[in-house]
Amino acid sequence: ACTYIHLENFTLMSSGRGQPFLDGKGQCPFDPQHTYTALLVDGELYAGTMNNFQGNEPIISRSLGSRTLLKTDAFLRWLSVSAVMTGSDGTIMGDNDRRQREQPEPVTSVMNTLPLLQSDVGGDKVLQKKWTTFLKAQLVCSQPGRFPFNVIHHAFALPRHDGRADFYAVFTSQWAGSAAVCAYTQEDLEKVFEGKYKELNKESSRWTVYSGPDMSPRPGSVSAHRPLSLTFMKDHFLMDGKVFPIQGQPLLVKSDVTYTRITVGETRSISGTTYRVMFLATGGFIFGVHTEPPLQLSLAPPVKNLLLGILYVGYSRGILQIPLANCSLHRSCAECVLARDPYCAWHSPEGSCQPTRHTNLDWAHRAGLAMRGAPLTPLSTPAGLNPQPNTVVQLPCPRHSALATYSWQQPGSSRGHTALLPDHTLVVIMQQGMAGSYKCVATENGFTWTVAHYQLGNSGAALGDGLAEEELAWGSSPWHRPAVLVPVCHGDGAAGSDADRGRLPGSPGLP
Structure with missing residues (x-):
């Protein structure tokens, strides 16, 4: 009853x-x-x-x-x-x-x-x-x-x-x-x-x-x-x-997950391209996916029902209202461009990532909203490591984007004396001639940036002096302290490689 x-x-x-x-x-x-x-x-x-x-x-x-x-x-x-x-x-x-x-x-x-x-x-x-x-x-x-x-x-x-x-x-x-x-x-x-x-x-x-x-x-x-x-x-x-x-x-297709709800909406980017965005709910999270270009995922609160316009999320304790665009998560031009978020674009005059929903296309171009970025520029120096001879050093390569390809740049004398793990971690046995610069480089959608940079030296040498204390503390082992080089955009955001959609290391993805 x-x-x-x-x-x-x-x-x-x-x-x-x-x-x-x-x-x-x-x-x-x-x-x-x-x-x-x-x-x-x-x-x-x-x-x-x-x-x-x-x-x-x-x-x-x-x-x-x-x-x-x-x-x-x-x-x-x-x-x-x-x-x-x-x-x-x-x-x-x-x-x-x-x-x-x-x-x-x-x-x-x-x-x-x-x-x-x-x-x-x-x-x-x-x-x-x-x-x-x-x-x-x-x-x-x-x-x-x-x-x-x-x-x-x-x-x-x-x-x-x-x-x-x-x-x-x-x-x-x-x-x-x-x-x-x-x-x-x-x-x-x-x-x-x-x-x-x-x-x-x-x-x-x-x-x-x-x-x-x-x-x-x-x-x-x-x-x-x-x-x-x-x-x-x-x-x-x-x-x-x-x-x-x-x-x-x-x-x-995704392994080890059960999607319980789906809702789909359309949005137009400032380039005039129409994207269909799928919001998928599972236990405690919402995944935002747009199908062209390749798939991209993100997280949000738990859900039992979904309605579009503004995303209304129904769960056991009530209803939440979530904006479709959460562009403030992208704090730099590169983050905004590489996030591949069809609801967001970079606004050069204000230096911020802004929503594009219901935005007039001509106004967007006059205002400097861009989905393209300039080449990426590193801001920090490599992490210096000084292991003892004949010790094994693991150099992590953080995999922040599933869409990027990763590779290592290392001294020529080290080849044949290193091993690559499935998670792209480089294993180095410190011997004579192994010192030098080791870089993990990611490439995605025409952008290339250094994810991690290590300078291996002889035992007793000083660590690199260009890293902040909190960056050095990021590594869990004294033998590998990764330094992530943060890329930025310059100018009006209209130059450089085309990245109509993209993602940067550390970017939270779609709202």
């Missing part, structure tokens, strides 16, 4: 007859651990949840409003695990459907998209108070030669300027322990639902392609209210075709 609490005396409110205001069965779960979703459209509540306290009867219902209450038919087992829904008329919905396979193998979760029309009113004699526009098609999200991402967690519909929509969904793999984001076009979804049906052969318990005569009007359409069409739909709700993602592969 649904009601609310009167805060003055902390009592449950009820109607004049002492009853709860609304029966919540089929609209909210019996157990908070059960997956659920809800959407309010034109005063009507569309909900996907469990219909019993055992958690084994999933349901998608439409309630409230003045029209007939509709729900899925539990007897027909259209659903077997809870669904995920987003959108409105022509909604996309996903469910992890445990259906019979051709071989007696372990039950596998299959992702499906379900088109439920807002104008559905149920059948007259067949499927009374049940959905008559219920069909299912399998969503494919996989990489060639690898286990598929077969469990869907959330989906988001992004409207396009032509009145259509693209759908983004987050998946995990029940075998590989990784997550993926796949995108689908509305045209591809509709094409599958206009195709052939599957039917269950009861003798062999196999799903096969329906080869009988075409049904007119087709099941799933609002006009298909004839008893014959509805009876056909009860057993032919699964489409034969599969919905493949845009470009035939995931937009993003």
Whole structure:
């Protein structure tokens, strides 16, 4: 039952007859651990949840409003695990459907998209108070030669300027322990639902392609209210075709993470390029990702629901409002340029990184906002190290950007006497001729800068005198104290290598 609490005396409110205001069965779960979703459209509540306290009867219902209450038919087992829904008329919905396979193998979760029309009113004699526009098609999200991402967690519909929509969904793999984001076009979804049906052969318990005569009007359409069409739909709700993602592969794949929510927005950079930015929620963090150029991630507070414009974050204790642009995190021109944040650009007159959302393009150029930077200039001297002979020295190379490539510049006499670890740490055995300058250099998007610089000398020599005390304290060992050279931009930020998007060591990334 649904009601609310009167805060003055902390009592449950009820109607004049002492009853709860609304029966919540089929609209909210019996157990908070059960997956659920809800959407309010034109005063009507569309909900996907469990219909019993055992958690084994999933349901998608439409309630409230003045029209007939509709729900899925539990007897027909259209659903077997809870669904995920987003959108409105022509909604996309996903469910992890445990259906019979051709071989007696372990039950596998299959992702499906379900088109439920807002104008559905149920059948007259067949499927009374049940959905008559219920069909299912399998969503494919996989990489060639690898286990598929077969469990869907959330989906988001992004409207396009032509009145259509693209759908983004987050998946995990029940075998590989990784997550993926796949995108689908509305045209591809509709094409599958206009195709052939599957039917269950009861003798062999196999799903096969329906080869009988075409049904007119087709099941799933609002006009298909004839008893014959509805009876056909009860057993032919699964489409034969599969919905493949845009470009035939995931937009993003990441190991050892589970994304729980996704929302997608568009923004235009000062160069006029339109970027789609995906905000992905997981346990305690938000990741901001834009897909062109290559992917870039960042962190923010915990989340259970996401809404765009300003990013509204719903979690167990309330709702947070987070700006899409957090450009103040980028304190220099190089940080701003290499952050690859489509919401930010460098403002040379004020010497600050500023938001570009809703910025006029001509004004941006006159104001000196730039996404390009000058060559990077080091500000500090190398860290001096003086190890004893025949000792092993590890020289770390901090990997602050996943998009950069790293290499070492070292004295010619040292080659053949050093080893490189997987994390780009250089191992040096101090012998005669090993003294000299060692630099770890990063290159990204046309920019090259020194990440760490060490000057190895003979035992007893003085350390480099150009480092601040706190920089020397950064290393955890007296034998390797890394000095990160901080790059800056000069002039109006319009010269140098093109870095329409980028990232600097230490940059926190997207807001």
